[in-house]
Amino acid sequence: MQQRVRDILGWYDHENPGVRANIARMLQTGQLAGTGKLVILPVDQGFEHGPARSFAPNPPGYDPEYHAQLAVDAGCNAYAAPLGFIESIAARYASEVPLILKINNHEVLYDEKDPMPALTSGPRDALRLGCAAIGYTIYPGSANFRAMYEQLRAMTEEAKAYGLAVVVWSYPRGSGLSKEGETAIDVVAYAAHIAAQMGANLIKVKPPTAHVELAEAKKVYEKYKIPVGTLAERIQHVVQSSFNGKRIVIFSGGAAKDDAAMFEELRAIRDGGGFGSIIGRNSFQRPKDKALEFLAKAMDIYLGKF
């Protein structure tokens, strides 16, 4: 085992050997194996936004097999999806790429001001499907925060008892926040900290903006002149807020955007000390050859190649 992986696992010395082995599995898979960096392919957009919005841009993506094979071919560290998609491919892919079962899911047919995803599967499903981890989304800022945190707590306890790792998507949202506040630097750092305090092994947040949302926080950011001017600085602050860098924090790419902009964002994540990216729509919504090319470049960034 590479020293970097050993070091990272050292931060998780409170976990049982099963959980540590599954964290290691993700860190030792694919193009970035052993570097301590991760690029993960998530495909839950079919559930979250509907099938046409997700797969019409690249119709082979209607087929669940497409994505698992893409994750393998691209050399991703892991592949994350809801129950149905994982069930469709687990028998053939569980030993090819670490699988993350996304156990709760949000959809848009009923719009909630204070959203909460539905629990659609659980740790026992992850076990029977040979997964390495469960994934769970919380929405700090939603009136339903308590219900989500308490469900996460129950799922985490069960998953870790089975030796599964726990990946938390911590996405601020809901009537407690302005729209701009959802990606505000203070809010994103806070959301990452909450996930860490709740025992998440991997934390996924959105790249933060320089906006500071909370009045009480604003005073502190100004008084102590916390540097949040560049994305790299903000990434650094989020990583610091996650137990001083002792938790794996990765960042989502968000909506499809210009490749150059995307690569610049990835470099900032790398330069700020982020542990990697979870790249969905930018991967599977383009033809496979383009996707492989894109992912290869993304990984090269984390390898320090450009």
Add this chain to the structure above:
Amino acid sequence: MQQRVRDILGWYDHENPGVRANIARMLQTGQLAGTGKLVILPVDQGFEHGPARSFAPNPPGYDPEYHAQLAVDAGCNAYAAPLGFIESIAARYASEVPLILKINNHEVLYDEKDPMPALTSGPRDALRLGCAAIGYTIYPGSANFRAMYEQLRAMTEEAKAYGLAVVVWSYPRGSGLSKEGETAIDVVAYAAHIAAQMGANLIKVKPPTAHVELAEAKKVYEKYKIPVGTLAERIQHVVQSSFNGKRIVIFSGGAAKDDAAMFEELRAIRDGGGFGSIIGRNSFQRPKDKALEFLAKAMDIYLGKF
């Protein structure tokens, strides 16, 4: 076992042998045995609309035995009904035709803007009554969506542990949608996708219209020129949205209508790649001889005879 059935079962290689055997039982029963197509008789209207509205048009239907015998005589793939109706006939029919226990039921004595059916039986009842599957209705678009999805998740886990198959009625409805939106193509395709992601073995939806309900979806349908002009095209889109055709999707006939119109609809379902129909009121609300004649023609359509 016919190759087509073997192929279909291949899509369910994540299920235990019990579940696969029960899916096979439905695919290998009746006039359409071995074709990969299904015509199922559902009789839950007594609960859903009241006994007179359901059975006054053909009074022998007040008797639960009538329907089970009709399913057998017509050569249906399965018979679906609520607990009481299944209990009334299980001792004599469980070995004659695969039974689907409809474990949740909606009624109209209290009208809800955001409906949720009541759970009226469960997997253990299905087991003791010799059923092949449970049936469960979700209403995507209802404010109660989360409660339904989470109850479905619990029922699915229990049912599959017993080797029972899971049939999901996915009927968009509730304050999240316009009336027209309930059968909009984007919404129906989305509803089928959600059911698939939640682990449904068979998915039942309504034949969609060409209306596109959601603004974000509309952009995509237009941009990618997704063909939804004919019913066959729309059926094809729904089937594609259900894991690229790797889940069994069947369609309901809806309210009684002109036979010619009904047969045209069935041909469109067939031509679009649908796996079959679930035909209730069009069957049991006419005299038995007429019902047998009607069902025979419906099956002939799926057999490609006209």
Add this chain to the structure above:
Amino acid sequence: MQQRVRDILGWYDHENPGVRANIARMLQTGQLAGTGKLVILPVDQGFEHGPARSFAPNPPGYDPEYHAQLAVDAGCNAYAAPLGFIESIAARYASEVPLILKINNHEVLYDEKDPMPALTSGPRDALRLGCAAIGYTIYPGSANFRAMYEQLRAMTEEAKAYGLAVVVWSYPRGSGLSKEGETAIDVVAYAAHIAAQMGANLIKVKPPTAHVELAEAKKVYEKYKIPVGTLAERIQHVVQSSFNGKRIVIFSGGAAKDDAAMFEELRAIRDGGGFGSIIGRNSFQRPKDKALEFLAKAMDIYLGKF
């Protein structure tokens, strides 16, 4: 065992021997033993309306022993009451008359537009007290319908696992219905059907009026000219709606009324094919000798004597 009882038990061939034996116990007890008809004494009014309203008209009724002895002396098929009343007499009466533990109860100190009774005992209490059955009230038409149906489901499953029969009081009520609608023919028939679909062994409803409540139902009653002009016709329709007469449906007497009117009602129930009556206030709110006389006449009606 008399052939009529054997025939009735034949409709319950999905139940275990324990449940069937307890249904048989009720059918083979008292003056109507073996006829397939039942007259049951219920005394839950103390809980439902308060003690003075219930027992002041005949003060010996304050004593729980009075009612159990009345049921025995009158030759009733069973005696139904809440926990406290059953506990008070079970040690001496469980072997004298089948006891029905009424496990949920409504009261009037807090008035709810959408009522739901409180669960005050359960199947395990029924077992330890030597009862033949549990009794449970649902209020179709109440906003709480789902909670009641699901609680009934749980209680039914537990009770039948212990070999106890299940008696369901199905009383439409709540904001989904007009006051007149509570006893409308379409609503009462629907309520009986729902109870049957949920697995009730005995169903208790109120004698329906000729009013039709639901607009959709009205069309059907008119189109098919369903005869509901006389009480006997309406009883017949309710019995037909309960699995074509294959479930035991009995009728309550309601508030105390003129004896002649009461007897006429009983004759209509008998002539319409009803299985009997549950007679509370008309029994225990008059002196015991008068009550015995009244109940004897009621039974004579079911015996076809007048």
Add this chain to the structure above:
Amino acid sequence: MQQRVRDILGWYDHENPGVRANIARMLQTGQLAGTGKLVILPVDQGFEHGPARSFAPNPPGYDPEYHAQLAVDAGCNAYAAPLGFIESIAARYASEVPLILKINNHEVLYDEKDPMPALTSGPRDALRLGCAAIGYTIYPGSANFRAMYEQLRAMTEEAKAYGLAVVVWSYPRGSGLSKEGETAIDVVAYAAHIAAQMGANLIKVKPPTAHVELAEAKKVYEKYKIPVGTLAERIQHVVQSSFNGKRIVIFSGGAAKDDAAMFEELRAIRDGGGFGSIIGRNSFQRPKDKALEFLAKAMDIYLGKF
């Protein structure tokens, strides 16, 4: 065992020997041992009203030991208090005086129109602390009535399985009632009846006034000329409403009042056939010597001495 105690236990022949032994323990303890009468010391006011309002009038009462010793020295039949107070003294007093663990408690820091106490301990606590009984408060008339009744049901089932007796404080309160209605004769009699129907072994209510709250009840009280003019008559009516006197019904003293008025009330309770009193603030809010004097006189009343 005295014949009176034996007679009373005869009313509880549905209970297991453990429960009966604990009822007997209370009836055979203290100055009133063997008379079938009880004077119980309850000290839950610290929780219900706050410490200063409860103990400032007699500061030794801040100490939990004070009350247990007072109950012993006065010869009370039992001592009732919340978890903390019982834990503080159980090791030394469980064998000196029967302890009643008051498992739910109300407080006034958050004021609810429709109150419900919080469950703060349970039957297992009562067991480990050597208690004879649990105590539980219901508020008939509160919108939360169902939640309280169902929690009481669960606690009763568990407590009796352990051989513990169940004491129910039945205090009408909430938006279903007027302020005057909380102590109306019809409402108090009804509240006692509900507690009896739910399986309470001892029932505690407030002394009722002559007011009749409920319109339907008023008609009956007038029609049958139920005597409620004197407190003794009202007590008699409450006792009759509690299974014709076959349940132990005791009365609270309420807020501290003039001793002469208090003694007159106690005589009325005795003369009306009440089984005793539960006297809190009138005991512990005066100096100990005065309290002992007061309680001795109260017991003398029940012994018929004046």
Add this chain to the structure above:
Amino acid sequence: MQQRVRDILGWYDHENPGVRANIARMLQTGQLAGTGKLVILPVDQGFEHGPARSFAPNPPGYDPEYHAQLAVDAGCNAYAAPLGFIESIAARYASEVPLILKINNHEVLYDEKDPMPALTSGPRDALRLGCAAIGYTIYPGSANFRAMYEQLRAMTEEAKAYGLAVVVWSYPRGSGLSKEGETAIDVVAYAAHIAAQMGANLIKVKPPTAHVELAEAKKVYEKYKIPVGTLAERIQHVVQSSFNGKRIVIFSGGAAKDDAAMFEELRAIRDGGGFGSIIGRNSFQRPKDKALEFLAKAMDIYLGKF
């Protein structure tokens, strides 16, 4: 074991040896070992207020290890923190300083008028991490009081069964109280009493003001001339309200303030008979050498040195 510790443990003679041993562990650790006084370091502000507001003033505090080492170096009796922070250090510190797992946590991304913290870990986590106690916050005065009390009850029962001590943060808050009322003397004394009645081993409250919030309480404070003019008098009243001093009551320091003011407050706590302090922000938001100096002085106050 010192006599003072033995005396204190005597108040907890209802607890099992495991719980008593863990109370003793806290009393016998650090600079104040054996004195019956405690200074505890709590670091839950990252969760409660966000990471920047908590740790920017002294950035080494972003690292969970910093705080555990600070608690050891300062000679605190115990260190309290949420799950993530405890997990990060438990393997190295569980045998160095008693750990208190703060199992519920409040945050400010969604603001509630009637707050309730989320349960983020539990007694089983405390066990596996080698903790001495769980910590739980209740907000008396919140509309959610019942849910918190009942969750506390469940957690307490489980924790004590494992031999863990229970520390309750009792912080009045919510729509039942004015802002000033949150620290009113009557309310704080009441809050401490409630925690004691619920079985708390250690109780943490805020230093009260002389304001009296509740009208009924005001009459009593005036009538009995309860001295609440000085902080020491108020502390004394809170301690008396906690079972006459037979429960360990400690006080929080609140927001960072002038050191002189802080020391004066600590002296008042000591002089009023308080058992110690829980000092968070005043410790970890200054450089470590200053923090050690500050904590040493605080402990000297409890040792009576100045």
